[in-house]
Amino acid sequence: MSRLAALLPTTFSRTIEDWLAEDIPSFDYGGYVVGNDEKVATLFCKSQGVLAGVPFFDQVFRHTGCTVTWSIEEGAEIIPLNGKVAVAEVRGPARRILMGERLALNILARCSGVASRARRLRTLADTLGFTGVIAGTRKTTPGFRLVEKYGMEVGGADTHRMDLSTMVMLKDNHIWATGSITNAVKSARSVAGFSVKIEVECQSEQEAYEAIDAGADIVMLDNFTPEALRLAVSNVKTRCLSSHSGVLIEASGGITEETAALFMLSGIDIISFGTMTQSVPHVDFSLKIAREASEPASSANGVCDF
Structure with a gap:
């Protein structure tokens, strides 16, 4: 895990838990469909950018009882070849993987988008010999500031003031x-x-x-x-x-x-x-569970038994 994860407050775990509760306020119908068989899902990156948001992604799946193994370090520049590149694997019960899928991808996509823009701006400054600070602002998404400010850090930019008290x-x-x-x-x-x-x-x-x-x-x-x-x-x-x-x-x-x-x-x-942070393009990620082998058709002649 990135050393920057040590910056995060202990409260971010509770925030993730609240976001999961927002997404599953009652019944998880899709989870019922897939059940609890153990599965492996691969996280793919499908557009160029800086990987950021690993601690948040991990925490989502920690809450759902899954484990994540990364093959690319946070802060690395990802350049997909042939359309996509494998970034990590998520292991756990199928319904619990899907329980965290969309929340984890949303966080990772936006955090990586912020980090990518921050990295491009810092690289531009270095190329031009500008030695000043490249900073974000407090123009962040309500409720999502910690993720966006973290993305700035990963990308190499200064977070400026975090809030009105800073x-x-x-x-x-x-x-x-x-x-x-x-x-x-x-x-x-x-x-x-x-x-x-x-x-x-x-x-x-x-x-x-x-x-x-x-x-x-x-x-x-x-x-x-x-x-x-x-x-x-x-x-x-x-x-x-x-x-x-x-x-x-x-x-x-x-x-x-x-x-x-x-x-x-x-x-x-x-x-x-x-x-x-405003109008920043997201980095495109997807999470795909390994596909099961197709079963043979129950009736070769197309006649169904009821």
């Missing part, structure tokens, strides 16, 4: 509600203390200067064009570097995988992508 991010609504960037930062610092970083979303250079002077740790230059961003970063660094050398500059807002290279500029410390 870091203070003061956006336009916070600023409008308090009257100014300075007021918002002062109020945040009064309760966040020294251990929680404060980031301010800025729409202009002047807002960036105010945020830095107010004591922000991170300044987000939001929705800048690449040309405006290049100029703003140069000006902010020149003006504030000597007195506020620890301030980080983040670029964000509408940056996609297709436009990312334009924003990988010198002086940018962080680029965050909402698209790391």
Whole structure:
């Protein structure tokens, strides 16, 4: 199992159990059909991508009483040949394999999709010599954040803030509600203390200067064009570097995988992508139980006995 599995909270097991309960609220009719004979199912990957979500997949089948054996390590790039490649085997009673099948595949497909995009963005940054942080955002699916943030980790991206308790991010609504960037930062610092970083979303250079002077740790230059961003970063660094050398500059807002290279500029410390989780293509997986040999027809002449 990947070392990253050690990051997961113990509560993720209960989450998996809740998801299984959601999928089987009463009778399992399909499970009745297939029964409890021991079977082996092969997990196939049918599209290119980074394998991610192994601990969640394992936990689904641990709850259903099955065992999983992996032939490919988490974090590996999978390139299917001849349409598909075997990734793992699941062993257990037929009805229990099928009990967990769809939930496990849904988790694996999305987690791997997020990891794949994260890996592509990190690889692009490395190729271009960009040494800043490639990060996701809090634009995650409600109830599914842990899986998506885990996928970022597997893909080599930073998870940014996990939730509202992790870091203070003061956006336009916070600023409008308090009257100014300075007021918002002062109020945040009064309760966040020294251990929680404060980031301010800025729409202009002047807002960036105010945020830095107010004591922000991170300044987000939001929705800048690449040309405006290049100029703003140069000006902010020149003006504030000597007195506020620890301030980080983040670029964000509408940056996609297709436009990312334009924003990988010198002086940018962080680029965050909402698209790391929004509209991300899934990696295609399927789980197939080994097929039984066909039985001979009961009547050669097509006549049925009742």
